[in-house]
Amino acid sequence: MPKKKKGKGNKLARMSDEERVRYLQHRAELELEAKRRKQQLIAAFTKNKLKREEAFARLNTAKINEQWRFILRRIKCKELHKNVEYLWNNFDRLMKMKNLMIQRLHSELEAADVNHRRLQEAHIKMMDLIIGRCKQKCIDLHESFAREYNRVASNETNELNRIRNNLEQYCSQLQNINFGQDKRIENILMQTKIQNAVNIYSIAYLKEDSLSCLMHYVSNEVEKLWRQLNEMITEYEKNTEDKRKQYEYLKEQDNAHRIDVAQYPKLQTQLQRVIKSLKQDTHALSQKREQSIMKLNDQIIHMRKKTKNLRQIFSMNQVMDTAQLKKLTIISASVRKELQRISEKGSTVLSLLRMCSNLEPFSLTVQKYTLRDMGSRRVFTSCMSEPFDKLDKFWEQFNYIKSDNIFMKKECDKLSFENKQLKNTLRTYLLTISKAPVARSLTYISV
Template sequence: MPKKKKGKGSKLARMSDEERVRYLQHRAELELEAKRRKQQLIAAFTKSKLKREEAFARLNTAKINEQWRFILRRIKCKELHEDVEYLWNNFNRLMKTKNLMIQRLHSELEAADVNHRRLQEAHIKIMDLIIGRCKQKCIDLHESFAHERNRIVSDETNELNRIRNNLEQYCSQLQNINFGQDKSIENILTQTKIQNAVNIYGIAYLKEDSLSRLMHYGSNEVEKLWRQLNEIITEYEKNTGDKRKQYEYLKEQDDAHRVDVAQYPKLQTQLQRVIKSLKQDTHALSQKREQSIAELNDQIIRMRKKTENLRQIFSMNQVLDTAQLKKLTIISANIRKELQRISEKGLTVLSLLRMCSNLEPFSLTVQKYTLRDTGSRRAFTSCEYNNIQKSLYLQFLNNEYLQMSEPFDKLDKFWEQFNYIKSDNIFMKKECDKLSFENKQLRNTLRTYLLTISKATIARPLTSISV
């Protein structure tokens, strides 16, 4: 028989309090997690269901709207059909009524036109009557105005004549009055002149008497005052003797001070000149300072521009240097590989040289390359050839040995043969240059000879013809 599972009670009984609490907490968390998952599933199911319901609702509403629009279109078409039938049935009746209306309006227009013409004729007649009456009235008014004007002119002329006569009478009366007044004024003036002469004589006599009295009194007073003045002058001279001396002394000092003061303008002018010169110097110095400041500011601006340009150039050069450095690193890596390859080849060549040198017999000697006389070349003497060959050989040996490196010292024989061949080529080039130069000279001489011959042949027939 299978074993029975132990119950939860026995399991909890075997646990301690802490384990029981942890176990129950774990079970509660598992239950909460299960509830949460269940709620999530329910929410997802409800969301999907709601989405489906919304989709079905949208479809149903679209179908209902489409059906409703179809019904409305049918109703509208039916109404339009009925309206068209009604209009079609009533079209003739409307045309008849409109024609009758047009005829009636035409007759009314004709009657109105006749009435308008009659009224216009009556109006014209009335206006003519009014104009005639107004014209007659204007003529009557003009005649009455002329009659009244003539009457007023005659009355005014009579009035003017009467006023003129009155004025003449008044003028004669005024002349008589003026003559009488002139006579009375002359009498009054004669009387006043006589009275004035009497008064003037009395005043002059009184004046002479008062003047004589005043002269007598004044002479006495003048004598008294003259005596007093002489006494005062003598006392003043006595009292002011010392003061006069002091005044003379002060006057002399004043003259000396005046001389000094006369010299002050010269000093003032000199000082003003000095001040002007100092002002000019200060102005020139200020201008120089401003110019120097402006130049320094310009230099600062130029230096800033230069620094900015240098920074830009430096940044560009830095970028270029970085790019070139990258390229150089790549190239150097390639060159390094190539040099390694060349070094490997050199090692192989050295190994071959060692093998060849070991296998080479002692009796073997290198036959040097010499010039061969081919007939077209000019034969050199043996001594000249040997001297030149030795000098060139030594020169090339020095150059080549300096360029050669130490690992290739064992290729001396090869380089000797190479140098002999190179010297022979140099001699051949020199000989070729000399021969080309001689060839050019011969061509020039031949050309000149042919030209002289051609000129001589042209000149002969001319001489014969002239003879």
């Protein structure tokens, strides 16, 4: 009957505490390594998958943005086309309306101009009449003043002349009177002279007083008339100030409308040029739009083919990745089993080695580590690798056996070299002997 396999419990029971700890630590490290590799494979797979998904997402967003921009451009082109059609259809109607408005404004402006001229003429006539009347009144007052002055002066002079004439007559009559009455006449003459002087003085004073009163009255009347004239002029200016401003405003508007009317043909020609340029631009834009639509359709077809190919490649890669992942999982499971088997074999080998080392006598262990001579020690130390200095008994025994094999190989080589030398010397000796003449013995008899 085949031997039964010993369980892990018996295996662990046979181990010492240190070996059990090492064994369990080794098992844990192997499990952690397998788990880490599995996690790395899963992470790499998920990372690649996420990269592909991100690439497809970017491609899809680019397609969506491009389609959205194409739709927006098409909507904008439709709106521009509608606006141009509306402007084209309503241009004649707007031109007629503008012409009618200009004609109506021109007729209103002409009527306002005629009314303004009529008002201006009436105003000028009224001002001329008022100024003429004022001048005529001033002239009449001046003439009346002059007439009154001349009348008063003539009356006074006439009265003085009459009195003088009377006095001369009285004097002449008195001279004809008796010269005897000279004293009485002289007294009378003196009295009459004094009376005449008083009368003349009173007449002159009355004349000056009347003239001053007349001048004062005339000056007051003139001042009143001048004040009334100024008040009438100021009142007229106040009443006509709004009309003057309106006249100035209408005059400015008239000038502005004349300038606009002068610029209207230029604007019409400019608008016609703009309309022609817009027609040309719309035609060019329509051609460009058709070309761009054709190019975009070609690009869409190309991109669809490309996406179809990419989807096929992605599906193939996905299938291959799944197959490789399955293979990797199977291989990792088999590798894990193989490693477990190797670890079990190693543990059995170590246990056997430990048992053998425990059963070996002390003299053999001492003989293992006592080398034959210093040359062999140097060979041993030169053949040993550096990490073997701090190994366990197993590796020390391995190094000892390896050094012993090397020493034996060197001895074998040395002996083979000596054997060759001996063979050569023997061969030379035999050749020399064979070439030398052989001395015949006396007892030799030829047959």
